[in-house]
Amino acid sequence: MTSTSNPTRRHETQIVVDPDVPLVRIVREFDAPPAKVFRAHVDPELFARWTGPKGMEMRIERYDCRTGGAYRYVMSQDGEDYGFNGVFHEVRQDELIVQTFAFEGMPDDVALEKIVLEDLGGGRTRLTSTSLVDSFEGRDGFVASGMEVGVTEGYEKLDELLADGGVR
């Protein structure tokens, strides 16, 4: 499965379900060096500005993005709250974030996520984000839940944030 949410954008967001293990792999390039893409992930104020689908309100309750830290945020739309939380197993400067992720409506379906940043040179970065769960049913349910919209729209907001000088 590959989606291009907005054909006027230069970069497409690839969302691929692995055939062998219950994992979703997201690949996306950005016109910014790894240091800036990394900062947009670890700084709570920046993270809040781009994460999630357009039109949802994002409220960060805790976001301590360092090895051994934890996070919780709530997305809201039409009066409904959706809480998410997890812990950061490892945060390696400009390279890697390994974290857990849970939607609080299904707290026992915990995912292990890895975000890897590769320097493509010329001020460009390839981000590969994988989400691993313990069953194919769980993985396919996650994909069917509409995560694609949140991911692609979120990265479009991140493109804008990186382009407008919001990440120093």
Place this chain on the structure above:
Amino acid sequence: MTSTSNPTRRHETQIVVDPDVPLVRIVREFDAPPAKVFRAHVDPELFARWTGPKGMEMRIERYDCRTGGAYRYVMSQDGEDYGFNGVFHEVRQDELIVQTFAFEGMPDDVALEKIVLEDLGGGRTRLTSTSLVDSFEGRDGFVASGMEVGVTEGYEKLDELLADGGVR
């Protein structure tokens, strides 16, 4: 794969590799109620007394076993140190521990572990521990690394600790 490391013991430790997903499942019963088995996992002094193979020295550097906490410990034998670390995604009293786990010699091979305690009645508990990784090669390497000895011997030490009144 099922192993009984010591036939004089009443409880065997079952270690099973899942055929469909890259996961190892360990099942073990204990002659103690869930509250005591749980306490032996969350209290760092107790945890240090039973975890790992016999004859290895265990040194806990950090062990904050609560939701959002982190841990690091070092096992030593013959002058060699083996470090392990991770974070606790969720610690639910007497029921569940969800954590990450990494051997520091292979820091990018992170496992997502769930320990579930079931009350069998009559002061008995069934523990089911699953370790999920992102490849079958990684899972099979973990099993081949000798983890079976550490797990079965560790649980034998836990039997003794539970029996001798060391866990209140």
